[in-house]
Amino acid sequence: xxxxxxxxxxxxxxxxxxxxxxxxxxxxxxxxxxxxxxxxxxxxxxxxxxxxxxxxxxxxxxxxxxxxxxxxxxxxxxxxxxxxxxxxxxxxxxxxxxxxxxxxxxxxxxxxxxxxxxxxxxxxxxxxxxxxxxxxxxxxxxxxxxxxxxxxxxxxxxxxxxxxxxxxxxxxxxxxxxxxxxxxxxxxxxxxxxxxxxxxxxxxxxxxxxxxxxxxxxxxxxxxxxxxxxxxxxxxxxxxxxxxxxxxxxxxxxxxxxxxxxxxxxxxxxxxxxxxxxxxxxxxxxxxxxxxxxxxxxxxxxxxxxxxxxxxxxxxxxxxxxxxxxxxxxxxxxxxxxxxxxxxxxxxxxxxxxxxx
Ligand code: PMP
Numbered sequence: 496x497x498x499x500x501x502x503x504x505x506x507x508x509x510x511x512x513x514x515x516x517x518x519x520x521x522x523x524x525x526x527x528x529x530x531x532x533x534x535x536x537x538x539x540x541x542x543x544x545x546x547x548x549x550x551x552x553x554x555x556x557x558x559x560x561x562x563x564x565x566x567x568x569x570x571x572x573x574x575x576x577x578x579x580x581x582x583x584x585x586x587x588x589x590x591x592x593x594x595x596x597x598x599x600x601x602x603x604x605x606x607x608x609x610x611x612x613x614x615x616x617x618x619x620x621x622x623x624x625x626x627x628x629x630x631x632x633x634x635x636x637x638x639x640x641x642x643x644x645x646x647x648x649x650x651x652x653x654x655x656x657x658x659x660x661x662x663x664x665x666x667x668x669x670x671x672x673x674x675x676x677x678x679x680x681x682x683x684x685x686x687x688x689x690x691x692x693x694x695x696x697x698x699x700x701x702x703x704x705x706x707x708x709x710x711x712x713x714x715x716x717x718x719x720x721x722x723x724x725x726x727x728x729x730x731x732x733x734x735x736x737x738x739x740x741x742x743x744x745x746x747x748x749x750x751x752x753x754x755x756x757x758x759x760x761x762x763x764x765x766x767x768x769x770x771x772x773x774x775x776x777x778x779x780x781x782x783x784x785x786x787x788x789x790x791x792x793x794x795x796x797x798x799x800x801x802x803x804x805x806x807x808x809x810x811x812x813x814x815x816x817x818x819x820x821x822x823x824x825x826x827x828x829x830x831x832x833x834x835x836x837x838x839x840x841x842x843x844x845x846x847x848x849x850x851x852x
Contacts, residue, residue: 521831521835551738552740590724600636653784655784679702689719776828
């Protein structure tokens with residue numbers, strides 16, 4: 496007897512980057528921050544009271560929403576928190592799209608979870624190919640028939656970013672469509688559209704604690720938008736899980752979000768190292784689009800990206816490779832510490848030497 500539903504039998508789920516435990520790798524495959532979280536966040540964990548484990552957390556993460564609102568200069572009713580930005584994105588599909596509606600529009604090369612969510616919730620997809628240089632074709636998106644958009648900015652896995660002024664033009668040009676901006680990597684770019692959420696009712700910005708805040712283990716993300724959009728997300732959450740953000744996550748993220756000086760320093764280090772690593776890859780013959788994120792998308796003529804991925808793995812360095820058209824010639828490399836990146840480059844030099852031998 497097969498007890499699975501038709502949906503469970505048919506759907507192809509999202510595949511996350513590997514998290515192997517068989518040996519110690521230099522992990523440059525899931526865009527984690529190589530630096531530790533703020534000491535204030537670690538301290539919040541240390542002083543966490545056991546009585547707060549016994550009780551349910553604030554269902555809407557009230558204290559955390561206040562802290563996030565303060566950091567962004569918005570009101571708590573403009574903030575929604577979820578169990579990772581993946582959950583916030585998941586809830587946004589049924590909150591803002593209908594199965595029999597005009598659908599959700601996104602690029603062919605972008606965060607592949609959008610496609611999985613659209614299929615899971617039975618929402619039509621309108622796919623717009625990236626241009627050959629991996630930039631987003633905003634005019635083709637504007638011309639597409641759809642109800643709204645998902646735009647990862649900077650985009651994953653390419654790292655290509657769109658500045659705030661250009662994004663504002665786009666948002667202003669589609670006033671009757673919702674623009675959902677996934678800003679998972681925006682702190683490494685500094686062109687956030689959060690300030691636009693007060694002026695445009697058709698923009699929702701989704702952010703995460705997993706990357707710039709170095710808190711991927713905590714699982715917390717949030718959305719900023721007008722109160723009506725936030726209420727839509729809350730309604731979906733309460734149909735699914737009343738308490739998605741646990742008490743530990745709320746306490747740790749509250750402390751992290753208040754420690755801007757520490758994180759400004761971490762972000763500056765990652766950005767400086769990104770530029771150094773990109774130059775090093777380019778000088779080795781790689782094609783690397785300019786990245787605004789904490790990772791680089793690198794491909795090289797004559798050596799297959801699969802061989803690079805496998806050679807690096809054998810050398811103890813994990814990067815990400817997809818067996819998909821267009822992007823199969825590239826690997827995505829998370830920016831690590833200078834030492835980690837030096838180890839990556841040394842391993843790459845050996846692989847390239849083997850291939851030219
Ligand atoms: N958006 C993008 C573009 C991402 O790359 C990721 C990380 N896989 C996420 C959202 C989700 O991050 P998290 O659920 O850890 O907040």
